[in-house]
Amino acid sequence: MAELWKSLPSWVRNIVVPVLVLILAWNLLVFVFGVVGALLAFAVKALVVVGIAAAVVILVKKAARN
Template sequence: MAELWKSLPSWVRNIVVPIIVLILAWNVIWFLVGAIASLVGFLIKVAVLVGVAAAVVILVKKAAKS
């Protein structure tokens, strides 16, 4: 690997490779942000669904008593 790195022209080592690394890092970061955001959104939807279901159960029990 060191031989390959040394065989590259200096402009490739100093300009092209860092740009490619930055682009890859940017894509990985935004992939992680998107995955975390979608997980949080899913958890919020589940919490709302559970809350609505609990409210319905409570209201049905109250209606059955009266």
Template sequence: MAELWKSLPSWVRNIVVPILVLILAWNLIWFVVGVVSSLIGFLIKVLLVVGLGAAVVILVKKAAKS
């Protein structure tokens, strides 16, 4: 691997490789942000469904008593 790195021209080592690393890091960061935001959205939807279900159960129990 060191031989391959040394065989590259200096402009590739100093310009092209850092730009590629920055692009890959940027994409990785946005991938993580997307996964986290989708998980948060999913949890919000689950909480909404559970809350609505609890409200329906409470209303049905109240209606059954009266």
């Protein structure tokens, strides 16, 4: 690997490689935030559905008593 690195021209080592690393790091960061955001959105939706279901059950039980 060191031989390959030293065989590259200096402009590739100093410009191209860091730019590629930054692009890959940015894409990885966006991916991680996207996954976390999707999981949080799913959790919020699930909590809303559970809350609505609980309210319906309470109202049905209350209506059945009367």
